Amino acid sequence: MQIAILGAGAWGTALAVSACQNKGARHRVSLGARDAAQAAALRDQRVNARYLPGVALPPQLDVFTGLPGTLNIDVVVIATPMAGLRGMLQQLQACQAPVVWLCKGFEPAFEGGFGLLAHEIQARVAPDLIAGVLSGPSFAQEVALGKPTALVAASQHAAVRDVLVSAFHSPALRVYANDDIVGVEVGGAVKNVLAIATGLCDGLRLGLNARAALITRGLSEMTRLGVALGGKPETFMGLSGLGDLVLTATGDLSRNRKVGLALAQGQTLAQAVQSLGHVAEGVMCARAVTQRAEALGVDMPITRSVVALLDGQMTPAQAVAALMGREAREEG
Secondary structure, three states, X not given: OEEEEEOOOHHHXXXXXXXHHOOOOOOEXXXXXXXXXXXXXXXXXXXXXOOEEEEEOOOOOEEEEOOOOOOOOOEEXXXXXXXXXXXXXXXXXXXXXXXXXXXXXXOOOOOOOOOOXXXXXXXXXOOOOOEEEXXXXXXXXXXXXXXXXXXXXXXXXXXXXXXXXXXXXXXXXXXXXXXXXXXXXXXXXXXXXXXXXHHHHHHOOOOHHHHHHHHHHHHXXXXXXXXXXXXXXXXXXXXXXXXXXXXXXXXXXXXXXXXXXXHHOOOOHHHHHHHHOOOOHHHHXXXXXXXXXXHHOOOXXXXXXXXXXXXXXXXXXHHHHHHHOOOOOOOX
């Protein structure tokens, strides 16, 4: 199988390495870098020093710039941050091969409208594509090192789900199929916002009880929004819901969790983001999540508090007080 991955950040590089390491499949994998300088460095050094240091690129991994010729390619994977998805889809709108994305989030809201999920962007700018998403609980470094991981391939098209399983399922990487792309994308987006809240909780040393409560109530928020947007409730108990939430909210490699930890220590948002050196999608999409929820009449108090914190309208202590001061209610 011929696989083209567009975007040589941490996750795109890790997935390319993983596909090359699946010796039984004998895939031909190409990794698209953003410019000639990055591509040359990857070819010469055979390591992605900035995004995935310490992981050698397999000798058979090809590196290119620009867009690949898609005539003989079996699947194109967009591995850019959410902010780059729209432009990439516009460039690929005539692609005949299945196109999938790895990014998780809502596009920032635009004037007079709401921030969109990835499949909603695709429906507007490249409606003829056969498309989907590969998501789930996964840190790039662990995938690149061949540690056991499970992902979910979501699309309304069975052909897309099948090609993702064929491309990436391996002894170290298990890929499950799901036709609920709405639920999978909502889970992938909202868990990033909730991880900021959990990082804040841990940074303030509120305890393990508080962390468990926050994750559980956050899962309820995520599910309410997902169902209101057309997702299936059971999706949120799976890999892209509960699984990704637990990983991102508690894992030390989580960039969004690190933002919450930094804010709890008194850093400004700008300082917290700058210290990462990578994109924290929860910061980028928190406001869009809140706006979609409000438009649908969905109550998301944790997400709302995160937005107020990021906007400087609340201190970390005030955000916690606002959540703990809510009136008693039924759990369901």
